Amino acid sequence: MNKNVSRRSFVTGATGVGAFAALAGLAGCNQKKDDGGQKASGEKKKKLTMVTDTGGVNDQSFNQSAWEGMTELKDKNGWDVSYLESKQDSDYATNLDKAVDAESDLVWGVGFAMADATLKAAKDNPNTQFAIIDNGNESQVSNFTGVMFRAQEPSFVVGYIAARTTKTGKVGFVGGISSALIDQFEYGYRGGVAYANKEKGTNVEVSAQYAESFSDAAKGKAIANSMYSDGCDVVFHAAGGVGTGVIEAAKDANKLAIGVDRDQAYLAPENVLTSALKRVNVAIVEISEKILKDGQKGGTTVSLGASEDAVGIAEDHHLMGEDTYKAATDLLDKIKAGSVVPPASKDDLDKYVKSLS
Amino acid sequence: MSTLTKIMRKPITSAIVAIFVGLLVASIILVVAGYDPISSFEALIGGMVGKPKYISNVIIKATPLLFTGIAVAFAFRVGLFNIGAEGQYIVGTILAVIVGYSLDLPPVLQIPVVVLVGTAGGAGIGAIIGWLKAQFGINEVITSIMFNWISLYLCNFVVSLPQFHQPNSTSSYSINESGYTTLFYGMKNSEDGAEAIRNIPVIGDAIMRTDVNIGIFVAIIAAIFIGWLLMRTKVGYEMRAVGFNRDAAQFTGINVKKNLTLCMAISGALCGLAGALTITGIAPHSIATLAAFENNGFNGLSVAFIANCNPVACIPASFLFAGLLYGGQTVQQTVGAPSEIINIVIGTIVFFMALGGVIPMLADRLDHKRAQKAKEEEAKLAAQVSDASDPSQEEANNAH
Secondary structure, eight states: OHHHHHHHHHHHHHHHHHHHHHHHHHHHHHHHHHHHHHHHHOSOOOEEEEEOOTTOTTSSSHHHHHHHHHHHHHHHHOOEEEEEOOSSTTHHHHHHHHHHHTTOSEEEEESGGGHHHHHHHHHHOTTSEEEEETBOOTTOOTTEEEEEEOTHHHHHHHHHHHHHHOSSSEEEEEESSOSHHHHHHHHHHHHHHHHHHHHHTOOOEEEEEEOSOSSOHHHHHHHHHHHHHTTOOEEEEEOTTHHHHHHHHHHHHTOEEEEEESOOGGGOTTTEEEEEEEOHHHHHHHHHHHHHTSOOOOOSEEEEOGGGTSEEEOSOOTTTHHHHHHHHHHHHHHHHHTSSOOOOSHHHHHHHHHHHO | OOHHHHHHHSHHHHHHHHHHHHHHHHHHHHHHHTOOHHHHHHHHHHHHHSSHHHHHHHHHHHHHHHHHHHHHHHHHHTTOOOTTHHHHHHHHHHHHHHHHHHOOOOHHHHHHHHHHHHHHHHHHHHHHHHHHHHHHOOOHHHHHHHHHHHHHHHHHHHHHSTTTBOTTSSBBOOOOGGGOOBTTHHHHTSHHHHHHHHTSTTTHHHHHHSOOBTHHHHHHHHHHHHHHHHHHSHHHHHHHHHHHOHHHHHHTTOOHHHHHHHHHHHHHHHHHHHHHHHHHHSTTOSOBOOSSOOOHHHHHHHHHHHTTTOTTTHHHHHHHHHHHHHHHHHHHHHHOOOHHHHHHHHHHHHHHHHGGGHHHHHHHHHHHHHHHHHHHHHHHHHHHHHHHHHHHHHHHHHHO
């Protein structure tokens, strides 16, 4: 027994020492490489840091998409990019502060939960540029850029697809936490259904429900289940993590669901009809380049939509057929051209429906 | 006992060896994952103590961990495992927000009211758990885990109520400013005051840019008070007796049921206090929909066990833990290691801290071995002596 222990501890010790020696060597190599790179480039590289909300960088949603945009900037322009993950709401301020300390030229806040913290950081650090995804810049702070998506545009198109695909004449919508942001999705979607009803002379109904959460997948599943058993056969969600529950319910009931933000077909290839895309990566690349290359100086709210290619629908369309897909892309082109303007709020929708009839 | 084993028995040796071995194993993990451990640790240390404001942030992050750490340590000494610190903390935050937002009294009244209500909330949950344990023998681990979930969903429910929900956000309204326990809050928000703070050498930046608040002072006082309560008072004596042996305590006339309930109430009160002081002290002064636990309570478990359940030792333990958590984010930023790797690294260090007790045991073993060796040698010597006298005996035997 005694001998066993000592032998084991010897082996551990030896491994440790060996590994330590190896890593010391490794560290040496790395440092040399870094120095070389710095000298070769000569001028100072642009530095960008993004701070995620509590979803983290692998959230399968907009944080991940934002990071994809950042890495694209790195590959394209050779800029120095990094990220900081927030674990709690109180991390936003300290993470933004660390991003500034790292001498970032541009700091991105991802998600509207970070709006207040990012705005405050911008006020405290007037020499650093800040930008935020999914929130406007109402206070006109000059080093702060708000980025909003016209989410009603892809929602309108998926609403149109849903109305053309449904066999029961009933489609559903599951929202996250009720807010102006999610209203864009709901009323855009309703607008798209109304548009299809007009075009095809159908009478597809929309039932909508909110989970009051962006993370409670179980609740999403429960809501979607009741919608499916209520006769809906297509359900669109704009609810972050809640949506994975919606898609799961679609899989169980063998009905259809529509994804959001990213192409979510991989979650259930035979049940995700399409996805309303919000290309956060495109926004990150576009706005970062405007600020750091063209010297645009914040103080504004940038609105991105179909005409900037920042929103769209998923390319995969094996569940809806060629005709519907063709009609949907035509509709998207009309939105780009401005001949169709999707509604983004309840009032907009009322006006829009009146204009149709 | 040699000097080596004497040194090994000192608690500080255990801690240092544990940290060192933890870092070594963590380096191996980093190398395997493809990151440079030396620059990682540089970033870690730099992110913890690189600037006065980082130290300030570490202290701020350590505050709730210290409270929950003491709470867990205290309950453990009485023989209860309070895994519900998380839920009691959340209840503290919920009640602090409800009261802090609804009432707007002058600060002298507002602050105590908000803090006390939060504390009472935590104490209430703790008392229910303790009472169920005392009265019906229901295991406190089960009830307190269930209360964690109840608290989490209660938080989400309160955030979703129209009177508390801040529109277009995932959080509640902030509490009224009269309830803030952030230090120099008024000064920071006036031009002259901010200027004056910025001009303070060295720590000016730390005060201006972090939510310096009274929490840590309260926490340290609480740690010392709980240590005193346990070791120097009749109440503490009774509680420890219950912790050592419930039946024996009962037999000597100690009211075990009362002590179990009281202990959990105090433990819960500490967690509730942590929650309330977080709300009053740190921006955004509000609660938000929780997707998962924020781990203020669960990290308290680690803090308590690193400190070997000694309330006063929780003070350095909480600073170490908060430092690792806060500095870890810098590793992510500068080296690019994903947070999962950093969590593994932190976990490894804590794991070896928890194994600290092994060192004194090794010392015992060494001593034991040495003693055995000495005995063996003695025996050999004795044998040699007898060998030397043998021939004559053999001769004598042969002669027979």
